[in-house]
Amino acid sequence: MSLSPAEVAAHEELLERLYAAMDAGDGDAMAACYTPDATFEDPAFGHLEDGRGQAMWRMLCQSSGGDLRAVLLDREVSRNGTGTAHWIADYTFSQTGRPVHNDVHATFVFRDGLIAAHRDRFDLRAWAGQALGPVPGLLGRTPLLRLLMHRRTRSRLDEFIAAHDRRGPRTRAAS
Structure with missing residues (x-):
């Protein structure tokens, strides 16, 4: 695939829109930047698919308490898509x-x-030290932190999705 200069520019604008929406705390605008089948991956959540990446952004923007600030320092789009x-x-x-400064x-x-x-990459150990404190941050040197983070973040995401499903609340049928 070879993108035209106009398509490259449109994708650069899309990245600018994504991070402007994050800075504004607008999870819905962030989610709109993704294809319905988009995948997302980072050290805290692991690999997400089936709309879970979009739900993650909605959850994070909603839970930020309005103090999330995102700054896009650099972006580059190549003609290969x-x-x-x-x-x-x-x-x-x-x-x-606790305050967090995450370089991604x-x-x-x-x-x-x-x-x-x-796919986002950042230093999970540094993030854990800031977000969780020095003692839990020490786990950042082990694979255990990644495992514990994935379990905890995915559990929070599952709860968020169940409570905010666009089709309305789900109820379980009595057996």
């Missing part, structure tokens, strides 16, 4: 009240004018 971004997030981690490098794959795959 991929891109990169370097961005910074500053926020208060809602579960501990992202890669993207674009399709049909939207993001089809998004």
Whole structure:
């Protein structure tokens, strides 16, 4: 695939829109930047698909308490339909009240004018030290932190999705 200069520019604008929406705390606008089948991956949530990445952004924007600040430092889109971004997030981690400054490098794959795959990379150990404190942050040196983070974040995401499903609340039928 070889994108035209106009398509490259449109994808660059899409990345700018994504991070502007994050800075504004608008999870719905962020979710609109992705294809319905987009995948997302980062050290805290692991690999997400089936709309869970879009739900994650909605959840994070909603739980940020309005103090999430995102700054897109750099972005680049290539003619082969991929891109990169370097961005910074500053926020208060809602579960501990601790301030976080997260330096993130992202890669993207674009399709049909939207993001089809998004992968964020950041130092999980540094993040844990800020968000959770020095003692839990020590776990950042072990694979245990990643496992515990994935379980906890996915559980929170499952609860969020169940409570905010666009089709309305789900109820279980009595057996």
